[in-house]
Amino acid sequence: MAEFEHYWLPFTPNRSFKKEPLVLSRAEGLYFWNEAGERLLDACSGLFCCALGHGRREILDAITAQYRELDFGPSFRYAHRGGFELASALAEITPGDLDRFFFVNSGSEAVDTALKIALLYHRVRGEGQRQRFVSRERSYHGVNFGGVSLSGMPRNREDFGPGLPGVVHMRHTHLEANRFQPGCGAHGSELALDLQRLVDTYGGDSIAACVVEPIAGSTGALVPPVGYLERLREICDRHGILLVFDEVITGFGRTGKAFAAQSFGVLPDMMTVAKALTNGAVPMGGVAVRNGIYDEITNAAADDAIEFFHGYTYSAHPLACAAGLATQRIYREEGIFERAAELAPYFQERVFGLRDLPVIEDIRGYGLLAGIDLAPGDRPGARGTAALRRLFAGGLVVRVTADTVILAPALVAEREHVDQICDTLREALQGF
């Protein structure tokens, strides 16, 4: 169809999509509408972004007012109040002393920025030899070259050359022994010792940072085994390695607390965020950095010298800051994270209630996030794509990675939305 020719869609089979396009035309609250005027429940907060549902009036008003006041300003060597206000608001909810924020425009940029901060931090402390990064199989850290180098999802990296040198991977934590286990799996904390093995192999003082998603989201909600993140923290501490949590999906209430770091009680040295930071209304990401890291870097430079040769034209874009501030205010004033924590047990119970369906091979979940593995069809991914279309026809928008359906309803969802999600899944997957 000519009207669909020119747009090259991301992470989409373009040729088949254009034969049967799934086009969304409107959204409000928990729902989308397609072009035929049919209503679809958004079971994944857009792409894990719209934690407050769609079309919040307060966010619209904030963006509009900001555009009237100051639409854009140069982000290098100048600033506007919004950047400072948003950073201060975030410092209120981040754990420990993760109180300094570098703003970017996406999760991918946040990850690449965190890698650069790690390298610079060690360099200014006279440990410039720390240039390796440790990541993990099945991880997703965005699509820029730093994140792709960390990536543990083969299809995301295999077409794009070797990437950054010196990135090594720990094993993933998806274990047969934890199949259908709600929350953190009882088995597998010893997998954190992979980090120790890499230390033993390459030398702890060659490693700049260990980067993990506390819950690996895009690969299908791999929840960390009990004690696993704690063990990573201990090993990092022992060897001077920075621990970075990529909280692009888990940040802002998805796990029932502001950040997964708080849900799991482990304090990282940096945290990457994006998505629900602005409720998805304006693209924005950020890196939360512990005070000591910021201080080391900024104090190391000569007076009047730029400390970090990095930044984006749109860092702390005024409209993004306005959207972020309005979003954070709603999270705070409406107790959204507590609300998510309250709904989570019901959500998990209903999702795990699908386990009797023969096509389902595993379910994992934590907070308002869940992954459902379907038995693969003729080739990997075929069943997942078919499920996505069936669910769309049944009135549900989900995220599918390979043959895994990922659910992440808005944090403002009600029980009836959870029921609708699970009933639609049951209907679509029965006899599949």
Ligand SMILES: Cc1ncc(COP(=O)(O)O)c(C=O)c1O
């Ligand atoms: C953990 C994680 N990191 C990074 C990213 C990349 O974010 P973006 O698509 O905004 O670049 C994602 C996106 O889903 C993510 O889940």
